[in-house]
Amino acid sequence: MIAPKxxxxxxxxxxxxxxxxxQEPEENARNRAENxxxxxxxxxxxxxxxxxAGLAAGASAAATLDDVKARxxxxxxxxxxxxxxxxxxxxxxxxxxxxxxxRAVAAAVLGDSDAVEFVPTTGKTRFTALSSxxxxxxxxxxxxxxxxxxxxxxxxxxxxxxxxxxxxxxxxLGVSSAKELDGATVCIQTGTTTELNLAEFFRAxxxxxxxxxxxxxxxxxxxxxxxxxxxxxxxxxxxxAARSTFEDPTSSVILPEIISKEPLGPLVRHGDNEWGDIVxxxxxxxxxxxxxxxTSTNIGELSAAAGDNPEVNRLLGTEGNLGExxxxxxxxAKAAIMSGGNYGEVFEKNIGENTPIGLARGLNAQWRDGGxxxxxxxx
Amino acid sequence: MTTMTDPxxxxxxxxxxxxxxxxxxxxxxxxxxxxxxxxxxxxxxxxTGQNLADxxxxxxxxFMTEGAGYDINQRLLDYTSTDTHLRASFLGxxxxxxVAVMGCITATVIGVMVxxxxxSHNWIISRxxxxxxxMFRNVPVLLWIVLAMAVMIESMPSPRAFRGEDxxxxxxxxxTVAFTNRGVYVPEPxxxxxxGNIHLFGTSSLRFDVSxxxxxxxxxxxxxxxxxxxIGKRANxxxxxxxxxxxxxxxxxxxxxxxxxTVLWALGFYLGYPxxxxxxxxxxxxxxxxxIALWLALSLYTAAFIAEIVRAGILAxxxxxxxxxxxxxxxxxxxxxxxxxxxxxxxxIPPLISNxxxxxxxxxxxxxxxxxxxxxxxxxxxxxxxxxxLEAILLLMLVYLSISLTISAVMNWYNNSVKLKER
Ligand SMILES: N[C@@H](CCC(=O)N[C@@H](CS)C(=O)NCC(=O)O)C(=O)O
Numbered sequence: 115m116i117a118p119k120x121x122x123x124x125x126x127x128x129x130x131x132x133x134x135x136x137q138e139p140e141e142n143a144r145n146r147a148e149n150x151x152x153x154x155x156x157x158x159x160x161x162x163x164x165x166x167a168g169l170a171a172g173a174s175a176a177a178t179l180d181d182v183k184a185r186x187x188x189x190x191x192x193x194x195x196x197x198x199x200x201x202x203x204x205x206x207x208x209x210x211x212x213x214x215x216x217r218a219v220a221a222a223v224l225g226d227s228d229a230v231e232f233v234p235t236t237g238k239t240r241f242t243a244l245s246s247x248x249x250x251x252x253x254x255x256x257x258x259x260x261x262x263x264x265x266x267x268x269x270x271x272x273x274x275x276x277x278x279x280x281x282x283x284x285x286x287l288g289v290s291s292a293k294e295l296d297g298a299t300v301c302i303q304t305g306t307t308t309e310l311n312l313a314e315f316f317r318a319x320x321x322x323x324x325x326x327x328x329x330x331x332x333x334x335x336x337x338x339x340x341x342x343x344x345x346x347x348x349x350x351x352x353x354x355a356a357r358s359t360f361e362d363p364t365s366s367v368i369l370p371e372i373i374s375k376e377p378l379g380p381l382v383r384h385g386d387n388e389w390g391d392i393v394x395x396x397x398x399x400x401x402x403x404x405x406x407x408x409t410s411t412n413i414g415e416l417s418a419a420a421g422d423n424p425e426v427n428r429l430l431g432t433e434g435n436l437g438e439x440x441x442x443x444x445x446x447a448k449a450a451i452m453s454g455g456n457y458g459e460v461f462e463k464n465i466g467e468n469t470p471i472g473l474a475r476g477l478n479a480q481w482r483d484g485g486x487x488x489x490x491x492x493x
Numbered sequence: 494m495t496t497m498t499d500p501x502x503x504x505x506x507x508x509x510x511x512x513x514x515x516x517x518x519x520x521x522x523x524x525x526x527x528x529x530x531x532x533x534x535x536x537x538x539x540x541t542g543q544n545l546a547d548x549x550x551x552x553x554x555x556f557m558t559e560g561a562g563y564d565i566n567q568r569l570l571d572y573t574s575t576d577t578h579l580r581a582s583f584l585g586x587x588x589x590x591x592v593a594v595m596g597c598i599t600a601t602v603i604g605v606m607v608x609x610x611x612x613s614h615n616w617i618i619s620r621x622x623x624x625x626x627x628m629f630r631n632v633p634v635l636l637w638i639v640l641a642m643a644v645m646i647e648s649m650p651s652p653r654a655f656r657g658e659d660x661x662x663x664x665x666x667x668x669t670v671a672f673t674n675r676g677v678y679v680p681e682p683x684x685x686x687x688x689g690n691i692h693l694f695g696t697s698s699l700r701f702d703v704s705x706x707x708x709x710x711x712x713x714x715x716x717x718x719x720x721x722x723x724i725g726k727r728a729n730x731x732x733x734x735x736x737x738x739x740x741x742x743x744x745x746x747x748x749x750x751x752x753x754x755t756v757l758w759a760l761g762f763y764l765g766y767p768x769x770x771x772x773x774x775x776x777x778x779x780x781x782x783x784x785i786a787l788w789l790a791l792s793l794y795t796a797a798f799i800a801e802i803v804r805a806g807i808l809a810x811x812x813x814x815x816x817x818x819x820x821x822x823x824x825x826x827x828x829x830x831x832x833x834x835x836x837x838x839x840x841x842i843p844p845l846i847s848n849x850x851x852x853x854x855x856x857x858x859x860x861x862x863x864x865x866x867x868x869x870x871x872x873x874x875x876x877x878x879x880x881x882x883l884e885a886i887l888l889l890m891l892v893y894l895s896i897s898l899t900i901s902a903v904m905n906w907y908n909n910s911v912k913l914k915e916r
Contacts, residue, residue: 245548287653297772298773299772304869313564324566327566327873340646341654342646342782343675385548
């Protein structure tokens with residue numbers, strides 16, 4: 115490998131560009147997030163090109179786990195701001211459903227759910243950021259597709275939200291079905307599966323439309339709210355998140371058609387299977403914890419000593435050596451679950467029916483409850 | 494030269510002379526630097542290939558012939574999402590050229606006016622122009638682009654506002670132009686006896702339709718202009734010979750206007766007006782808000798620089814020229830257009846070229862407002878959907894390089910034709 119030392123493209127960056135300092139008023143936090151996004155967007159594209167141009171070499175083959183441990187921080191790519199999924203709160207602390215996955219991995223690997231450097235990425239910059247090694251993993255409403263896996267060379271470690279693409283229109287437009295959208299102006303985020311599905315849907319239904327390509331959800335909503343586009347389309351979960359930020363959420367309706375399958379999940383680069391395993395089983399640990407009724411409240415008790423359920427014991431490290439196999443401590447899964455609760459808790463806290471986002475579990479219920487959320491056994 | 498520095502006479506060539514002999518030293522240094530540079534390039538290329546191979550991503554341009562899968566809002570030619578990435582890039586290139594050409598023209602017009610006005614003796618005018626120049630020169634163009642877009646989106650009515658019995662917004666200019674926050678819809682020229690299009694390059698990705706109506710119109714119009722110029726020259730010659738200038742302006746006007754109007758009439762020229770249909774206006778030409786924002790911001794920004802160049806060019810012409818011109822009885826306006834500007838042009842053109850190049854390259858900021866130029870198509874969606882960063886960036890560099898070199902070549906040719914011919 116040539117110049118292995120040069121490959122940490124992010125090392126030379128002033129930390130202030132990326133770190134989110136706590137204790138700042140909301141306004142500043144927002145602005146900073148936006149600036150970060152711009153800086154990072156540019157940086158990523160250039161670094162991406164440079165990486166491939168050879169100055170930052172061979173990021174994929176390195177042992178990511180060692181890098182993360184040496185750095186003491188996990189670099190995790192998230193969205194630039196989707197409430198409920200990934201957004202800085204009033205104190206500038208990142209919160210959300212996707213953010214929880216990052217925190218769980220940081221807790222499992224480093225024992226500290228705050229040891230995460232959140233890197234806001236847009237639909238366009240996320241893959242360059244991941245393949246260039248700027249981030250160790252990506253948890254950003256990203257759809258698992260064949261070409262992203264095979265051609266872009268990313269390993270999707272699982273699905274944390276089963277979604278599909280929907281449409282949102284202002285209520286006073288009087289539209290009740292996506293089939294009535296012929297001729298509409300549609301805001302879309304570029305670099306997403308959304309724009310490809312959209313093209314196919316309108317073609318298949320023999321309708322025309324005017325796409326307005328946009329980089330981030332925030333910009334899209336600005337145009338949508340000003341009436342510069344009639345329709346906003348993205349994953350249905352993203353629509354719910356977007357609508358929750360409106361002054362009057364009932365002024366927009368989400369149309370009944372769901373035009374695609376969007377299994378969203380965390381991903382890592384090809385080439386480091388050990389690291390992929392860690393992220394995969396951390397996500398599975400959260401899912402299994404819900405299945406076995408391990409919650410953030412009873413986990414202290416359950417992990418104090420081995421209980422009757424051997425799988426719970428193996429998961430929590432009171433029996434067997436699963437942690438060692440992964441190259442982690444025995445308490446890895448316990449730390450991950452304690453960082454934000456089990457899958458169900460994370461869901462309810464960030465996007466569940468009692469939050470402004472208000473999503474029902476639906477497909478994302480445990481398999482026992484008729485959903486698709488299912489963890490392979492911990493054995 | 495003296496024999497002092499010529500060691501050949503004192504003994505044979507020694508290797509140390511490569512460094513100590515002033516005749517060889519500079520060559521030695523250059524060769525060493527060249528070898529170093531080439532090694533660096535070679536290492537970069539080799540390393541890139543190696544790393545891409547490790548990632549399993551051998552460089553290949555095959556993706557350009559695969560289906561693009563995405564739609565483009567502004568299309569100067571036909572395009573659907575089933576076309577190839579190459580076609581998408583080609584449409585992006587045309588969009589780049591469109592905004593660059595429009596921008597260069599408006600920037601030049603505004604720049605020359607502002608540059609001249611800034612030298613005005615009228616205090617208010619010259620201060621105002623100075624204010625304009627400093628405002629635009631000292632704020633990054635990206636901010637101007639984003640600002641222009643934001644102002645348009647927020648301040649203009651959406652097409653929805655035009656609907657209903659008692660609409661909140663109405664069309665301007667006798668119901669012919671609609672200003673909306675999605676852009677401006679203007680009437681479009683149409684022909685009822687259209688001659689159709691010529692299709693170039695068959696069904697390939699670079700297929701290109703050219704309107705025969707436009708060609709016929711241009712041929713007749715330019716032909717008229719040429720004849721009119723010939724008549725003007727003849728009139729000049731007569732004036733030189735006889736001292737009397739024959740009145741020719743009405744003939745000159747007629748040779749341009751009559752054939753042009755006849756052609757328009759024969760082709761059945763009429764205007765198609767925009768009209769609210771469904772979600773949007775239909776008919777007419779839609780100048781998208783992204784195009785307008787980009788065009789305005791690039792023009793105003795570059796015009797500030799051009800204004801300074803024009804001012805410098807004018808100031809470079811010695812004051813004696815103005816004095817001589819007024820001694821001959823020329824009025825100030827004619828002094829400017831006949832004496833000062835033609836000379837100033839020679840100073841102005843070289844830096845003007847670099848401003849045209851800047852404008853063209855700055856147009857790649859288009860993506861900030863979602864204008865689908867080549868950076869938005871090839872360097873944006875295509876790159877992102879295919880993951881071919883290196884290939885896409887290389888192609889982009891090649892494209893911008895070619896555009897820039899072409900602009901330079903054309904402008905240099907023009908510069909040579911106006912430059913001082915020493916006799
Ligand atoms: N799932 C699709 C679309 C993902 C996407 O862009 N979602 C939006 C809305 S949920 C988003 O995350 N935006 C984040 C941002 O604006 O930064 C994909 O992977 O291509």
